[in-house]
Amino acid sequence: MKPKSVKFIFLPALLLFSTALHAFSARDIEEQIMCICKDNCGKVLVNCTCDTSTVYRKEISAMIAEGKTQKEIIDHYLARFGEKVLAAPTKKGFNLAAWIIPFLAIFAGGWGINKIVQSWVGKRKAKIITEGQKEEAAKAGDSVENQYKKLMEEELKELD
Missing domain, CATH: 1.20.5 (Single alpha-helices involved in coiled-coils or other helix-helix interfaces)
Known part of the structure; x- marks a missing residue:
């Protein structure tokens, strides 16, 4: 095989997989995070309509524009609010009981x-x-x- 044909095959594959790894939207993150507002609405951010949720949505969009990954954005909110910000408990440690006990x-x-x-x-x-x-x-x-x-x-x- 010639070097040009190898580049021709692997370059599109590389581009295809690299976009798939970073392809996520603000909605994907909003579905994983709870709204932490003063009203304690208890809704997932994607479903919340309060003023606080609008602020969080703008923050998430800004972080995506900065080039942060989905994990980095969620980790940011975890560091800021703790595990109560997650829409579903993690599948580690004691939280594993929330998945198994039912x-x-x-x-x-x-x-x-x-x-x-x-x-x-x-x-x-x-x-x-x-x-x-x-x-x-x-x-x-x-x-x-x-x-x-x-x-x-x-x-x-x-x-x-």
Whole structure:
């Protein structure tokens, strides 16, 4: 391969990937930052309409114009306000619990409901007349209907 053809292939690829790395908008950053205003609106900056959010938007646009990266801008706000400025907790350390615990709670709740339903079904199955009991009732001269009536009476007594 000739050196010119190598340049011809790699130069566009380099330009393509370098723009992809730096391609972000102010909106991308606003979606990751909470509005820290005196009203404590608790909204993500992109959705907030208060006066303070306008100031932050201008700051973000100015930082982008200066050539700062998305990480540098977010780090600036982290240093200024702390982790409360982030729209989502970081996935490190104790904050990892905020990502894991909801899924564990859902799993544990489902498991608990499953166990409760199994115990209810197990108790109910114990009272259902089996085929062997039907045969015994037939030999004793007792009909299956009478056995079910007895079972129903027992259950009604338990409810009283």
